[in-house]
Amino acid sequence: MNIREKFDLLGIDNAPGQESLQKNMALDLRGEKLEGAAVDFSHGDVDAHKPTPGSLGVFVEGFLEGGPQAYTPYRGKKDILESVAADLAAFTGAPIDPASEIILTPGTQGALFLAMGANIMPGDRVAIVEPDYFANRKMVEFFGGEMVPVRMDYRSAETGSGIDLPALEKAFADGVKLFLFSNPNNPVGCIYSPEETAAIAKLAKKHDVTLIVDELYSRQVYPGVIHTHLRSLEEVPDSLITIMGPSKTESLSGYRLGAAFGTAEIIERMEKLQAIMALRCSGYNQAVFKTWFHEPEGWMAARVAEHKRIRDDILGVIDAVPGVSARPTDGGSYLFVEIPELEVSLHQFIRIVRELAGVTLTPGTEFGPQFLHQFRINFSQDHDNAVAAMRRVFEIMDRYRK
Amino acid sequence: MNIREKFDLLGIDNAPGQESLQKNMALDLRGEKLEGAAVDFSHGDVDAHKPTPGSLGVFVEGFLEGGPQAYTPYRGKKDILESVAADLAAFTGAPIDPASEIILTPGTQGALFLAMGANIMPGDRVAIVEPDYFANRKMVEFFGGEMVPVRMDYRSAETGSGIDLPALEKAFADGVKLFLFSNPNNPVGCIYSPEETAAIAKLAKKHDVTLIVDELYSRQVYPGVIHTHLRSLEEVPDSLITIMGPSKTESLSGYRLGAAFGTAEIIERMEKLQAIMALRCSGYNQAVFKTWFHEPEGWMAARVAEHKRIRDDILGVIDAVPGVSARPTDGGSYLFVEIPELEVSLHQFIRIVRELAGVTLTPGTEFGPQFLHQFRINFSQDHDNAVAAMRRVFEIMDRYRK
Numbered sequence: 001m002n003i004r005e006k007f008d009l010l011g012i013d014n015a016p017g018q019e020s021l022q023k024n025m026a027l028d029l030r031g032e033k034l035e036g037a038a039v040d041f042s043h044g045d046v047d048a049h050k051p052t053p054g055s056l057g058v059f060v061e062g063f064l065e066g067g068p069q070a071y072t073p074y075r076g077k078k079d080i081l082e083s084v085a086a087d088l089a090a091f092t093g094a095p096i097d098p099a100s101e102i103i104l105t106p107g108t109q110g111a112l113f114l115a116m117g118a119n120i121m122p123g124d125r126v127a128i129v130e131p132d133y134f135a136n137r138k139m140v141e142f143f144g145g146e147m148v149p150v151r152m153d154y155r156s157a158e159t160g161s162g163i164d165l166p167a168l169e170k171a172f173a174d175g176v177k178l179f180l181f182s183n184p185n186n187p188v189g190c191i192y193s194p195e196e197t198a199a200i201a202k203l204a205k206k207h208d209v210t211l212i213v214d215e216l217y218s219r220q221v222y223p224g225v226i227h228t229h230l231r232s233l234e235e236v237p238d239s240l241i242t243i244m245g246p247s248k249t250e251s252l253s254g255y256r257l258g259a260a261f262g263t264a265e266i267i268e269r270m271e272k273l274q275a276i277m278a279l280r281c282s283g284y285n286q287a288v289f290k291t292w293f294h295e296p297e298g299w300m301a302a303r304v305a306e307h308k309r310i311r312d313d314i315l316g317v318i319d320a321v322p323g324v325s326a327r328p329t330d331g332g333s334y335l336f337v338e339i340p341e342l343e344v345s346l347h348q349f350i351r352i353v354r355e356l357a358g359v360t361l362t363p364g365t366e367f368g369p370q371f372l373h374q375f376r377i378n379f380s381q382d383h384d385n386a387v388a389a390m391r392r393v394f395e396i397m398d399r400y401r402k
Numbered sequence: 403m404n405i406r407e408k409f410d411l412l413g414i415d416n417a418p419g420q421e422s423l424q425k426n427m428a429l430d431l432r433g434e435k436l437e438g439a440a441v442d443f444s445h446g447d448v449d450a451h452k453p454t455p456g457s458l459g460v461f462v463e464g465f466l467e468g469g470p471q472a473y474t475p476y477r478g479k480k481d482i483l484e485s486v487a488a489d490l491a492a493f494t495g496a497p498i499d500p501a502s503e504i505i506l507t508p509g510t511q512g513a514l515f516l517a518m519g520a521n522i523m524p525g526d527r528v529a530i531v532e533p534d535y536f537a538n539r540k541m542v543e544f545f546g547g548e549m550v551p552v553r554m555d556y557r558s559a560e561t562g563s564g565i566d567l568p569a570l571e572k573a574f575a576d577g578v579k580l581f582l583f584s585n586p587n588n589p590v591g592c593i594y595s596p597e598e599t600a601a602i603a604k605l606a607k608k609h610d611v612t613l614i615v616d617e618l619y620s621r622q623v624y625p626g627v628i629h630t631h632l633r634s635l636e637e638v639p640d641s642l643i644t645i646m647g648p649s650k651t652e653s654l655s656g657y658r659l660g661a662a663f664g665t666a667e668i669i670e671r672m673e674k675l676q677a678i679m680a681l682r683c684s685g686y687n688q689a690v691f692k693t694w695f696h697e698p699e700g701w702m703a704a705r706v707a708e709h710k711r712i713r714d715d716i717l718g719v720i721d722a723v724p725g726v727s728a729r730p731t732d733g734g735s736y737l738f739v740e741i742p743e744l745e746v747s748l749h750q751f752i753r754i755v756r757e758l759a760g761v762t763l764t765p766g767t768e769f770g771p772q773f774l775h776q777f778r779i780n781f782s783q784d785h786d787n788a789v790a791a792m793r794r795v796f797e798i799m800d801r802y803r804k
Binding site: 001002003004006007010011012015017018020021043045046047056059060062063066067069070071072073074105106107109110113117118119120121122135138139142144253254255256268269271272273275276277278279280282283284285 | 403404405406408409412413414417419420422423445447448449453458461462464465468469471472473474475476507508509511512515519520521522523524537540541544546655656657658667670671673674675677678679680681682684685686687
């Protein structure tokens with residue numbers, strides 16, 4: 001394999017946020033455009049759901065602090081590491097040594113990349129879930145790992161994720177070294193049950209598998225659902241990294257802030273990789289971590305409630321359309337919507353919807369090659385615009401039904 | 403090689419900025435501590451040389467713009483790419499297509515990492531200069547390349563860098579695929595002569611070698627020296643990436659801003675890698691690029707003049723000490739200082755100086771294993787403190803002379 005072939009595997013034309021750069025393709029456009037406010041469901045709308053109050057003020061204070069905030073050690077500034085470690089330890093239910101068990105990164109994407117790069121040698125077997133976050137498979141490919149997909153039957157699971165635990169155990173027994181999964185899951189929004197989480201931890205310990213648990217959305221859990229932080233369990237594997245950040249629920253994505261915490265030996269390797277990747281999470285931006293877990297009283301609960309209302313009303317739209325379904329989100333801002341067979345391909349349909357309805361969707365194939373009848377939406381949008389946009393999507397869809 | 407062995411190669415204990423984390427070692431401390439303001443020569447002091455006027459205001463405007471500034475395409479926001487491309491094209495003397503030939507990155511370190519990752523396959527031969535930027539060799543190691551060091555005899559060169567061009571040609575003829583070098587050089591501060599630059603471009607074209615030219619310091623060139631942008635030459639190789647950013651002379655390092663520009667096919671691969679590495683240069687921070695090349699009139703000239711004065715006065719201190727020397731900097735803020743044989747090792751000496759004189763230096767071994775009698779300083783510091791600190795360094799040194 002040469003470098004061109006290697007990067008051909010890393011296609012990003014359909015990645016969320018890249019749609020404006022897509023090349024023209026001939027589209028089978030049927031009927032008139034539908035009027036309405038354009039909605040980009042590929043990521044959350046930080047204008048509809050504003051960044052945590054005070055983030056800009058804290059950034060400005062960081063800037064004014066000058067040198068020590070501009071040039072921090074690669075892992076992050078000492079006082080910020082201490083404060084974030086204490087908050088994350090309290091939230092996730094297990095201690096974190098700020099001197100050895102945490103690193104601040106350029107977004108949670110940076111944390112994931114460092115964690116994967118610090119664990120994968122070419123040829124290593126790496127298990128990932130299907131469907132799961134679209135970059136997971138690309139990171140495995142980039143670092144030369146051998147991907148072992150594990151199915152998650154989220155459709156038939158009444159609670160939990162529906163991960164195929166026997167398949168996971170077989171993969172572990174067959175020599176998988178690393179298992180990465182998101183909880184809450186992206187794109188489905190399901191949350192692993194306490195039993196599933198415990199089973200994963202136990203299997204990893206038994207087979208000496210390193211775990212990377214992406215808990216980016218774990219502060220946004222809807223009523224009646226229990227989210228279990230794997231790291232809080234009694235029985236955990238020796239090598240365990242958890243990843244979080246304030247980019248989603250807190251709408252601080254424009255600052256690129258992430259954190260990885262867990263096994264000291266892995267954090268040390270991640271620090272070495274960060275030293276050559278980007279040196280550090282942007283210095284001034286690190287100050288914004290001070291707002292994390294310190295939002296005004298009631299702010300977080302209100303934000304979760306707002307998102308539940310949007311979720312429920314979009315599910316109402318979905319339920320009214322024959323042949324369309326989505327599992328209600330347990331946590332986070334995603335819905336993975338299943339549509340019937342159409343007279344155009346999924347990718348064509350998604351471009352048609354953009355053209356005729358002004359709505360941006362992410363194709364299911366970003367989350368696993370078999371998801372040819374699904375698209376993902378991030379419903380962290382203006383409520384009324386989002387509901388109206390979903391109505392337009394299905395009105396367009398009806399023009400292409402088989 | 404397993405993952406632990408791989409990362410053992412990437413030591414960062416002596417890397418600039420990491421000194422505060424060094425473990426204790428028994429030191430042969432001789433005599434009293436010397437009083438004086440602590441100076442950290444491992445990086446520039448952005449309190450002594452403030453960030454470009456207006457950077458914070460532009461950042462705040464970016465934040466207030468909201469969504470479109472928070473979530474940009476992976477390469478960067480369109481209007482910012484257009485403006486930065488135009489300024490860089492004018493500065494470097496060759497056109498840049500903003501749609502296909504430039505990417506904004508988390509700092510120039512991010513740009514270097516992406517450029518290296520987008521070009522190196524395991525086993526590829528990669529030429530680097532010795533001495534050169536300490537991360538260069540580590541990136542080659544991380545991506546599994548085979549390093550081919552090329553000597554730069556900066557000591558005997560009256561002008562230019564003193565790069566060993568016959569050795570470079572031999573390396574290219576022997577199958578090197580990629581050559582990375584910094585110009586102005588880090589750590590020496592020498593600038594490649596127009597003839598050397600043209601020779602490198604010609605050799606790369608002849609042998610089909612990809613070039614990555616790190617011109618981070620090319621806006622800070624001292625009077626009487628000519629800096630040639632390799633990309634402005636008539637004869638350049640088909641694959642060429644130039645890297646710059648406002649982190650150094652402009653003191654904007656706390657924002658982590660970098661840019662890479664050149665061959666469209668490589669930029670496309672870098673974009674794919676950025677998509678899984680950190681998604682994008684922090685969205686709000688990208689707004690700060692608007693200040694770059696638009697500094698107040700006279701500001702840049704004054705900044706260069708200030709640095710020349712610090713350089714000259716530190717060279718005055720160095721020249722007065724027997725057995726110590728440094729080549730005058732052509733461009734940038736570094737001096738690579740050669741010291742005589744001491745009764746302690748270089749690494750011990752550097753820790754002793756930190757302890758007894760409150761001065762942080764970077765050991766020459768970060769720039770090549772053979773530089774056992776050199777240390778690097780970044781003299782972008784408060785003038786008086788820097789000059790006094792260098793006096794203390796040599797006063798301590800005299801206690802350890804053989």
